[in-house]
Amino acid sequence: MDYMINGRTPVSRNRYGSITGTIVDMVPTRMGNGRTNGCVVFAEVEDMDGNLVNFVLTPATYVVDFETLSVGMRCTFWYEADAPMPLVYPPRYNAVVAAQDKNGRMVNVGFYNKAMVNEDNTLQLNMDGSVDVRTTNNQYFQGNPANHSLVVTYGNSTRSIPAQTTPMKVVVLCE
Helix, strand or coil, X not given: CEEEECCCEEEECCCEEEEEEEEEEEEECCCCCCCCCCCCEEEEXXXXXXXXXXXXXXXXXXXXXXXXXXXXXXXXXXXXXXXXXXXXCCCEEEEEEEEECECCEEEXXXXXXXXXXXXXXXXXXXXXCCCEEEECCCCECCCCCCCEEEEEEECCCCCCCCEEECCCEEEECCX
16 A cells, blocks of 8 residues: 655555464354344454453454464564554454464465565565465465465565565455
């Protein structure tokens, strides 16, 4: 997303923010006036500085590799940076993507342009024929993943700017 400052300089801004921490509690909750139905869960997360943050996990939240999240896991949660949020403490975000932190596995969530570079210019994807490209419901993506918001799972990358990698898996966040 590009914004203009003083009508002159385009400034790029990430569509997604992220917070990494340890899940300290998970409780089913209700949305609106309805009863708890088990489909929506509040995950209370303690970040690296000891701050608490709540994430709302809905059936629309994509969990990387369909892993079951639980108390004690160290995870990263991504949310839409421009989405409205209630002014409550601790802060409450609607989780778009969640991923357990694992050694040797990196996850990046962001918009990738036609050159397959993410919006903050930190990662470029080398899409060879071996890359598994799916949708959030685990179906094969039938189009071109460029110019979409993607969840990219990868291992190694170059030390260039932007870093380059051939991802293990790409999930398209169809809007």
